[in-house]
Amino acid sequence: MHYTVKDILEIQVAPALGCTEPVAIALGAAAAVSLLPGKQIDDIEIWVDPNIYKNGLAVSIPGTGGLSGLDMASALGAFGGNAALKLEVLDSVDAVAVAAAQKMVKSGRVRVNLLRDQVGLFIRTIVNGMGHVAESVITGLHDNIVSMTLDGSAVRDHDLLPKARSADGKSRLENLEAWLKELSLDQLLELLDDLDDEDLRFLESGVEVNMRLADYGLKHGSGLGVGRTLERLVRQRLIKRDMITAARILASSAADARMSGVKLPAMSSAGSGNHGLTAILPIVAVEKFILVDHRILLEAIGLSHIITAYVKAYTGRLSAICGCSVAAGAGATAGVTYLMGGTKQHIAGAIKNLSEDLAGVICDGAKGGCALKLATAAGTAVQAALFALQGVNVSFTDGIVGRSSEDTMKNIGTLTTQGMIETDRTILNIMLEKQFSDV
Numbered sequence: 182m183h184y185t186v187k188d189i190l191e192i193q194v195a196p197a198l199g200c201t202e203p204v205a206i207a208l209g210a211a212a213a214v215s216l217l218p219g220k221q222i223d224d225i226e227i228w229v230d231p232n233i234y235k236n237g238l239a240v241s242i243p244g245t246g247g248l249s250g251l252d253m254a255s256a257l258g259a260f261g262g263n264a265a266l267k268l269e270v271l272d273s274v275d276a277v278a279v280a281a282a283q284k285m286v287k288s289g290r291v292r293v294n295l296l297r298d299q300v301g302l303f304i305r306t307i308v309n310g311m312g313h314v315a316e317s318v319i320t321g322l323h324d325n326i327v328s329m330t331l332d333g334s335a336v337r338d339h340d341l342l343p344k345a346r347s348a349d350g351k352s353r354l355e356n357l358e359a360w361l362k363e364l365s366l367d368q369l370l371e372l373l374d375d376l377d378d379e380d381l382r383f384l385e386s387g388v389e390v391n392m393r394l395a396d397y398g399l400k401h402g403s404g405l406g407v408g409r410t411l412e413r414l415v416r417q418r419l420i421k422r423d424m425i426t427a428a429r430i431l432a433s434s435a436a437d438a439r440m441s442g443v444k445l446p447a448m449s450s451a452g453s454g455n456h457g458l459t460a461i462l463p464i465v466a467v468e469k470f471i472l473v474d475h476r477i478l479l480e481a482i483g484l485s486h487i488i489t490a491y492v493k494a495y496t497g498r499l500s501a502i503c504g505c506s507v508a509a510g511a512g513a514t515a516g517v518t519y520l521m522g523g524t525k526q527h528i529a530g531a532i533k534n535l536s537e538d539l540a541g542v543i544c545d546g547a548k549g550g551c552a553l554k555l556a557t558a559a560g561t562a563v564q565a566a567l568f569a570l571q572g573v574n575v576s577f578t579d580g581i582v583g584r585s586s587e588d589t590m591k592n593i594g595t596l597t598t599q600g601m602i603e604t605d606r607t608i609l610n611i612m613l614e615k616q617f618s619d620v
Contacts, residue, residue, distance in 0.1 A: 425560045
């Protein structure tokens, strides 16, 4: 099976309002409620995999004034979500829905179950109302609703359900990722030749969407205020506004806004809004320092999405490693190198430089502190590109770095899927101990 860059953008890149884990939980609830006659909601029960649980635990939910929690996300989706909006399901939530969700959570009528041994993204939601029982199941992708049932009977024909799977029974994402894994860096770069005007307009919309978040975070000092603090340090001449600092400011400002629950969407990449911020904004920041045609910027962002998708095909959608660092970071450094006129060899070197630098960054859930990690990933992406362009390339004899950028990205995947399983469990246990302690 053959895919194009248009397929990659269609499957991997989409607007998302709020952190995608609580959003996916809200989507599951909204989908189930859409089946209920009368739409009365008596109680909700959800089952989620460890990584959905980890990433939905503490992050603020957009439009709620800072509310958080998996139970709250589910209740919000049930009372005010519009499942037809997919990853923007919470755009329709208003004050009435927030109040109803708070009341339901406070009364203990939303139960959250952690499936500790579940591998891969999984959300099952059951909603009871007026004697009826509606259920939805999401797997693989944050907006991939694979089944819906009402009173035990499967709903076959519904707009929210995916189109028929391929003859081998695999989803479009599974087939796309299998195809991506077979490609070389040369072939990934060649995909850019197929970008048409529609693709370029879509890539431009991603810049606009993510820049709105960055501008909001800078103006209001949202969340942890990492971006605004960096900007203040520049104005006080304590640090200098160079390419690296500019990239850090844009990425962290957008993360500040997004992680604090600002009701603005992000253009996601590989299923994550923060991946999308990292994949796009460092490249936008660098453009202001060089002389380059705007189309090249959009091509560079297209390459960033492609490389991000390539790495995620090996690491999986959610893991113990910070995907903003190792996946979107790899995409961003490839894009920055391309933007600055680098060759394939330069791009390969930049990816290896970044991987050596950031491979050990863990994912300890979505929260305000992610802005710090995005600042690091964005700055390192630019630094890795600049180093590669100056002939600095990590040797394949170093640690997990391979002979090629492809081998290096595969090694990152092996580290994630085989070496970090116990790390992921330990991270979650630490988070759970904090959650349930009396301190």
